[in-house]
Amino acid sequence: MTGHGLRPATAVLTVAAVRRAEAAAMAELPEGALMQRAATALAVVAGSMLREICGRVTGSRVVLLVGAGDNGGDALYAGARLAARGARVDALLVADRHHVGGADALRRNGGRVQVVALGDLVAAELVARADLVVDGILGIGGRGALREPAAWLAAVARETDVAVLAVDLPSGVDADTGAVADADAVVHADRTVAFGCLKAGLLLGDGALRTGELAVVDIGLSFDDVATSELVVRIDDDSAAPLLAGPGARDDKYTRGVVGVSAGSEAYPGAAVLATAGARHGLAGYVRYAGHAHEQVVAHWPDVVARPGRVADAGRTQCWVVGSGRGLDEDARGAVLDAAALDVPLLLDADALTLMADDADVRAAVVARSGVTVLTPHAGEFARLAGVPVGEDRVAAVRSLAADLGAVVLLKGSATVVAAPDGHAYVAASAPPELATAGSGDVLAGLLGSLLAHHEAHAPLDPARAALLAAVAAHVHGAAGAVAADDGRTVTALDVAAALPAAVARVRRSSPE
Numbered sequence: 001m002t003g004h005g006l007r008p009a010t011a012v013l014t015v016a017a018v019r020r021a022e023a024a025a026m027a028e029l030p031e032g033a034l035m036q037r038a039a040t041a042l043a044v045v046a047g048s049m050l051r052e053i054c055g056r057v058t059g060s061r062v063v064l065l066v067g068a069g070d071n072g073g074d075a076l077y078a079g080a081r082l083a084a085r086g087a088r089v090d091a092l093l094v095a096d097r098h099h100v101g102g103a104d105a106l107r108r109n110g111g112r113v114q115v116v117a118l119g120d121l122v123a124a125e126l127v128a129r130a131d132l133v134v135d136g137i138l139g140i141g142g143r144g145a146l147r148e149p150a151a152w153l154a155a156v157a158r159e160t161d162v163a164v165l166a167v168d169l170p171s172g173v174d175a176d177t178g179a180v181a182d183a184d185a186v187v188h189a190d191r192t193v194a195f196g197c198l199k200a201g202l203l204l205g206d207g208a209l210r211t212g213e214l215a216v217v218d219i220g221l222s223f224d225d226v227a228t229s230e231l232v233v234r235i236d237d238d239s240a241a242p243l244l245a246g247p248g249a250r251d252d253k254y255t256r257g258v259v260g261v262s263a264g265s266e267a268y269p270g271a272a273v274l275a276t277a278g279a280r281h282g283l284a285g286y287v288r289y290a291g292h293a294h295e296q297v298v299a300h301w302p303d304v305v306a307r308p309g310r311v312a313d314a315g316r317t318q319c320w321v322v323g324s325g326r327g328l329d330e331d332a333r334g335a336v337l338d339a340a341a342l343d344v345p346l347l348l349d350a351d352a353l354t355l356m357a358d359d360a361d362v363r364a365a366v367v368a369r370s371g372v373t374v375l376t377p378h379a380g381e382f383a384r385l386a387g388v389p390v391g392e393d394r395v396a397a398v399r400s401l402a403a404d405l406g407a408v409v410l411l412k413g414s415a416t417v418v419a420a421p422d423g424h425a426y427v428a429a430s431a432p433p434e435l436a437t438a439g440s441g442d443v444l445a446g447l448l449g450s451l452l453a454h455h456e457a458h459a460p461l462d463p464a465r466a467a468l469l470a471a472v473a474a475h476v477h478g479a480a481g482a483v484a485a486d487d488g489r490t491v492t493a494l495d496v497a498a499a500l501p502a503a504v505a506r507v508r509r510s511s512p513e
């Protein structure tokens with residue numbers, strides 16, 4: 001795959017791919033043009049933050065933390081623009097070299113430039129009293145934790161609660177993974193302006209907690225030559241909307257897709273109610289249920305056709321969802337094996353993943369499937385399946401397990417990462433923390449199974465498309481969490497399910513004409 005059709009806000013590139021895309025753009029442009037685009041965009045965001053904080057740019061106090069590389073260059077040129085608009089700009093140089101052209105531009109516009117040593121109280125005072133601190137210490141060239149005196153000034157900014165705008169990414173965050181080598185030596189940004197595209201470190205791991213509000217600006221990078229292995233596609237409303245189109249005038253309940261759910265048990269009937277709740281709103285026209293909680297399912301959702309029998313006897317579907325609360329007994333094992341033997345897409349969640357991890361025959365049956373398989377582990381289930389913890393590089397871990405098992409893997413978390421066996425990878429990163437509530441995963445499993453059934457009914461799915469749909473389901477699930485939590489409301493899994501129609505409608509409204 002190439003990056004055709006990607007936008008800066010949806011393209012998550014590795015540092016290596018960013019470097020190549022930048023080199024290609026620079027070859028076509030006059031010297032320094034990319035940095036000027038970046039600095040212009042940065043100055044615009046800084047200006048609007050200053051207007052929010054002080055009401056105006058003129059007379060505001062801006063401090064630039066400037067490292068050795070081009071990230072510092074961006075900050076210096078942006079600082080020059082703010083100084084030209086009347087801001088009082090101080091650049092604090094924290095490395096043994098700096099971008100000379102940027103520093104000259106700042107001085108020409110009335111800004112001040114000084115070298116800082118560890119313990120320099122004048123510098124600390126400048127940071128503490130600033131209206132805005134611009135973090136230009138490290139960008140995509142950063143490795144490991146911040147060194148001194150940068151780590152100390154970042155700590156001063158944190159402790160004094162001054163507003164911080166990060167250039168490209170918060171310094172001290174690993175651009176490719178979001179790993180933070182030292183939690184005491186990293187910038188906490190209120191906003192981050194990313195140039196040209198996203199980096200995984202802005203969305204995943206500890207990095208996501210340091211990024212603040214994220215803006216991605218177009219500096220003219222092309223994604224046409226980015227390899228699948230270097231790309232993660234971020235799902236947003238615009239990219240999800242085309243996959244959530246409503247039924248056509250000629251559709252009936254069968255052409256819209258039939259999804260089967262085998263979840264819950266006598267001990268855990270709630271999982272059945274929640275998984276079918278999700279399935280009812282994932283665009284399939286018909287939801288079947290096969291399992292021990294059939295009475296509770298019908299009592300909640302009269303539109304679901306619920307029976308106590310086996311998956312194998314439940315009738316034709318275009319996707320089965322097996323697992324949530326289903327149990328680990330022989331009967332549950334039979335449900336997984338029955339579903340694995342069918343050639344339609346299969347989603348395995350929760351208990352089904354534990355069975356797969358613990359029972360070599362179940363694992364072999366799933367791996368041998370010809371149809372598309374989607375696994376939806378949380379981190380603990382992922383570790384059981386993979387035999388090792390997720391680790392710091394979530395994207396690499398998910399790609400690796402997907403390739404090993406020949407299945408689409410969706411790893412749940414505050415950002416959800418999805419990969420297909422061929423390496424196509426997606427991230428859904430807009431879920432509110434309220435989604436971390438019991439049963440919310442059951443709703444996601446049902447929703448995704450329903451979406452898979454709906455699309456399978458129109459054209460047979462391949463793993464890459466199933467991975468895309470998995471990320472779209474995670475995005476809609478996150479949107480439903482946000483709808484449910486609106487106005488500060490508390491949220492249960494059933495509230496997330498109840499918010500799905502409004503969430504789908506919200507995403508559909510953004511559909512680009």
Ligand SMILES: NC(=O)C1=CN([C@@H]2O[C@H](COP(=O)(O)OP(=O)(O)OC[C@H]3O[C@@H](n4cnc5c(N)ncnc54)[C@H](O)[C@@H]3O)[C@@H](O)[C@H]2O)[C@@H](O)CC1
Nearest residue numbers: 022034035038069070071138139140141142143145147168
């Ligand atoms: N290359 C381009 O075309 C563009 C780059 N831009 C900016 O340039 C940035 C990348 O610039 P660079 O490649 O110069 O890299 P950085 O600005 O991230 O600086 C890296 C340098 O910092 C030092 N360093 C690395 N880790 C350190 C640590 N832990 N503590 C202290 N010093 C450390 C090293 O000397 C390294 O060379 C991007 O993030 C972006 O902000 C933008 O201007 C847009 C255009």
Ligand SMILES: [K+]
Nearest residue numbers: 135138167169
């Ligand atoms: K930075």
